[in-house]
Amino acid sequence: MSVLELRGVVKAFGPTVVLRGVDLAVDEHRVVALIGGSGSGKSTLLRCASLLETVDDGQVLLDGEDVTDPRVDADRVRRRMGVVFQAYNLFPHLSVLDNVTLAPTVVHGRPQAEAVEEAQALLDRIGLADKAAEFPDRLSGGQQQRVAIVRALAVRPRVLLLDEVTSALDPELVGEVLALVREVAGQGMTIVMATHEMGFARQVADTVAFLDGGVLLESGPPGQVLGEPQHPRTRRFLARVIDAGRL
Amino acid sequence: MALRRRRRARPVLSTVRPGAALPPPSALELERRAWRTRRARRSTLVALASTLLFALVAWFAVTRSPGWPRVQATFFSPSAALESLPDIARGLLVNLQVLVVGGVLVLVVGLGTAALRTLRGPAFAPLRILATVYVDLFRGVPLIIVLYLVGFGFPALGLQGVPTSPFVLGTAAIVLVYSAYVAEVFRAGIESVHPSQRAAARSLGLTHRQTMRIVVLPQALRTVTPALLNDFVALQKDVGLISVLGAIDAVRSAQIQVGRTFNFTPYVVAGLLFVLLAVPSARLADAVTARARRRQQSGSLL
Known part of the structure; x- marks a missing residue:
């Protein structure tokens, strides 16, 4: 059984249809990379999967449970995912440590001391233990994004959804964030990531899915989708990416 | 065009060591600094001179006017001021009580109203509409009319348990009007928090109320503190309006003295006391605003 499964997900904002029926199954310990041009619906797909948007049709299943059923408590479902x-989107009025311990204590009711200890250990692992008392605005973009990843991991999610986590970073800071994602993936976390980093997708993803015009045009192993794309639109997209020097 | 062998470009390496102390400023920079100092000094002198000139002209115009001796005796009599001061100061204590009690109530009612207005979903529509109507109504009606309606209307009902003290009714009227303003300030603050903050909180599993309490409101409060302090300064002087209901506050005390002596100096005394009350709050508001601006400029938000 897949950890996360999307069945015929449709999402429109007013007259703009963003997702036109997307099917996607993510098995445990797998990494799925969503690629596609801007406006292709990658972010919307992740927002639908994390229930930050209400789908207009179709289903999202988490561990086999239809979480798009309005009778399901969405807050309880979101606790099992990390975004x-x-x-x-760190909370600017909370220290780095409080950002990480907020959900474990407030949402999951874990004792403060235990949550702090665990958060310190996580921060230590990404080399930011000495920044625990700082506020996010004192950190570089790369450091902030690594804290955000740790914050999402602190609730021990079933699946981690990464929405272009390196797109706002200076090129020199991209590496440290990708290294953390690679490490998290290596530990067996189930991950769905929207990304423009084709080289990274090729190395880390088990499946690459190409989204275009709200439809999953092509998906498969990275070598196949990125190396021998079948669909002409995928080929055109990848050619543009290569022109931009990103592959 | 002469063909010349192009020499291979060699990288230019800087001789400046990073982290070393800066060398002394160049002559160019020293000259620039001197010019800036000269210009600043000249501007200060011009400002001083023009201020003095204006003050002199105003002083002569007022003191040379034919009615000045009578105005001075009626409005600026030192003996009348001294005589009225104790009563007015006692009255000011009443104003201060209204200010403290009213200020706290305004914050509570205003925040509650703002929270009601931001509720989503059809189930909350009646509450939302009620809050909207309340805000529209009490922002539109002049404070003095609300004071009359509450202060004289409620006791006239003759209901048991309805307070008749002008202090209580005056405070109630002020709270009704000011809460409507403050609710809008709070709402603006709540809406100024970027939606991505809400998304981040909800994605962690926080409920709507937890998100509001832990993530949105703390940030919103920080944003609106300068505006709230500004409203507080306005409230400080408007508490003097409860005198129209007969509460013996600073304004009313002054009125009584004026009625007895036909000298208007007590009004000036009361006015000065209110100004003295407002100045610290105004400076505090300035300081808080400046601090908020510095925070924003250092890029504390996304």
Whole structure:
């Protein structure tokens, strides 16, 4: 059984249809990379999967449970997922440590001391233990994004959803964030990531899915989708990416 | 065009060591600094001179006017001021009580109203509409009319348990009007928090109320503190309006003295006391605003 499964997900904002029926199954310990041009619906797909948007049709299943059923408590479902955003979205009025311990204590009711200890250990692992008392605005973009990843991991999610987590970073800072994602993936976390980093997708993803015009045009192993794309639109997209020097 | 062998470009390496102390400023920079100092000094002198000139002209115009001796005796009599001061100061204590009690109530009612207005979903529509109507109504009606309606209307009902003290009714009227303003300040603050903050909180599993309490409101409060302090300064002087209901506050005390002596100096005394009350709050508001601006410029938000 897949950890996360999307069945015929449709999402429109007013007259703009963003997702036109997307099917996607993510098995445990797998990494799925969503690629596609801007406006292709990658972010919307992740927002639908994390229930930050209500789908207009179709289903999202988490561990086989239809979480798009309005009778399901969405807050309880979101506790089992971790989301990392393009713009980090750390809470600027809370210290780095409080950002990480907020959900474990407030949402999951874990004792403060235990949550702090665990958060310190996580921060230590990413080399930011000495920044625990700082506020996010004292950190570089790369550091903030790594804290955001740790914040999402602190609730021990079933699946981690990464929405272009390196797109807002200076090129020199991209590496440290990707290294953390690679490490998290190596530990067996189930991950769905929207990304423009084709080289990274090729190395880390088990499946690459190409989204275009709200439809999953092509998906498969990275070598196949990125190396021998079948669909002409995928080929055109990848050619543009190569022209931009990103592959 | 002469063909010349192009020499291979060699990288230019800087001789400046990073982290070393800066060398002394160049002559160019020293000259620039001197010019800036000269210009600043000249501007200060011009400002001083023009201020003095204006003050002199105003002084002569007022003191040379034919009615000045009578105005001075009626409005600026030192003996009348001294005589009225104790009563007015006692009255000011009443104003201060209204200010403290009213200020706290305004914060509570205003925040509650703002929270009601931001509720989503059809189930909350009646509450939302009620809050909207309340805000529209009490922002539109002049404070003095609300004071009359509450202060004289409620006791006239003759209901048991309805307070008749002008202090209580005056405070109630002020709270009704000011809460409507403050609710809008709070709402603006709540809406100024970027939606991505809400998304981040909800994605961590926080409920709507937890998100509001832990993530949105703390940030919103920080944003609106300068505006709230500004409203507080306005409230400080408007508490003097409860005198129209007969509460013996600073304004009313002054009125009583004026009625007895036909000298208007007590009004000036009361006015000065209110100004003295407002100045610290105004400076505090300035300081808080400046601090908020510095925070924003250092890029504390996304």
